[in-house]
Amino acid sequence: MPVDLAGRPIAISGASSGIGKATALACAKAGMPVTLAARRIDLLQEVAARINNAGGRAIAVACDVVDPEACRKVIARTNESFGPIYGVFANAGYGYEGEALADDDKLRQLLEVNFFGSLNLIRPAMETMRAEGRGHALFCSSCLSKITLPYYAAYTSSKAMQEHFARAMRMELAGAGIHVSSVHPVGTQTELWDRLREHSEGETMADAGSDRFMQGPDRVARAVVRCLRRPRGEVWTSLGARLVFSLGAAMPGVAEPIIRRRASVKRASMRSSKRTSRGD
Template sequence: MKIDLSGKPIAITGASSGIGHATAIACAQMGMPVAVMARRADRLEQLVERIRSSGQRAVHLVGSVDDADACCRFIERCASEFGSIYAVFANAGYAIEQPVAEMSIEAVRQNFEVNFFGSLNVIKPALWRMQERGAGHILWCSSCLSRASLPGYASYCATKSAQNQFARAMRLELKAQGIYVSSIHPVGTRTELFDVIERQSPGGASLIDRSRDWTFQPPERVARAVVRCLRRPRAEVWLSTPLRLAMALGVAAPGLADAIIDLLARKRAGGQGISSSGE
């Protein structure tokens, strides 16, 4: 049976661009009141204005997801503005390309603060609200890289795996309480994530080839998949079936999978591969 989403409020982090932005619009089109959070105020104001001008309800809170108090205020804002909270999409995240030997522990920690703990910072207060009502849906924006690691992306992949593991455990914990938990696993998506990687990676982003952007999916495709998942809850949403099957290879034959990834990464990086400068 499909869930009628109309009137069911959702809180979305990382909605100032990309997947979060597209999902906010897609959810509003389903009649969901939408609360959005990110650091760029102007982008959020434009998004809220756009949703309101289409006749739907929207509010925003400017803040960083690594600020637990701001995340609590965000969820409270959603609940007080719309009367309740039905769903939360913990989507804010970023990546840096850097070999482990060169990446500071602080940089790894900060990546976890945003991608993993930043997700938990909104999910926990939303969960308490859902438990009061005995209904809700928690969605983690993980990645296809939750099950496969790329050289240079150890930190990012680890944050995405951690999200995935939490989602799996929470799904079992909350099943009997009427609260769904899903993880979303996008493949390459045309968003500002890659600009951030290029900007923030100290040695540049050699695995990113912008001339191949056309092979990426648009964020609206992920947004539609999120809405489908909200309507018919599923454990995991994969945006590429072949890739999902390839992940099974990684479990059955990790050495072979690593060799294939290494080959592809070297090809992408112009034969150099990603290695620390000490090698």
């Protein structure tokens, strides 16, 4: 039997844009009261107003996920406003492009948001879920939790850590009535790409003649709602992508030369466009 989501509260981090915002709207449409969390409170309030005006229930809570107390407040506000939390989607995150060993401070900062930020939100939610004997925690990982790319060690490692935590927690909580899932979007049209440029040293491989298939965030949002209704371990928006990335992980000897070649072509194109813009 699918889970009836009506009236089951969910908290979502990174709900001010992209996948988090789309998922908040989709969950509200499914009847879930939604707590929206992120740093840009003005954007969260706009999304909350849109949900409330459409007859749903939503609140906006300012939160930097690196702050465990701020995350705890997000869960407490959910419990107070809507009753015991049922779902939590740890979605806030960003990436940067840079050599694997270039900068430990940048790596630590990214892990604080993408990885520890997920735990900061899920941990207090889990206290309520354990007491209630039901719930569903989702990590927004990536298709790049399965394979990595040159110059993306930091981002892809954080996504792999989220996936492994989801796997371990799923087994630990199997008898407790609590589901744990990891979400694995492929390239999605969101602000992530602008943030990627800001956090990198200027232009990125993603800017250099992208031939990636880009899906809309609504597609990920619909897949998340399907998973909340019919819980499963991993959320993918296409079986093809799931197979390609899983095969890539199983056969690094085949996958890595292809990935490396594509990255070299993109880096070369970046260098040449830099020379052109400098007028060399």
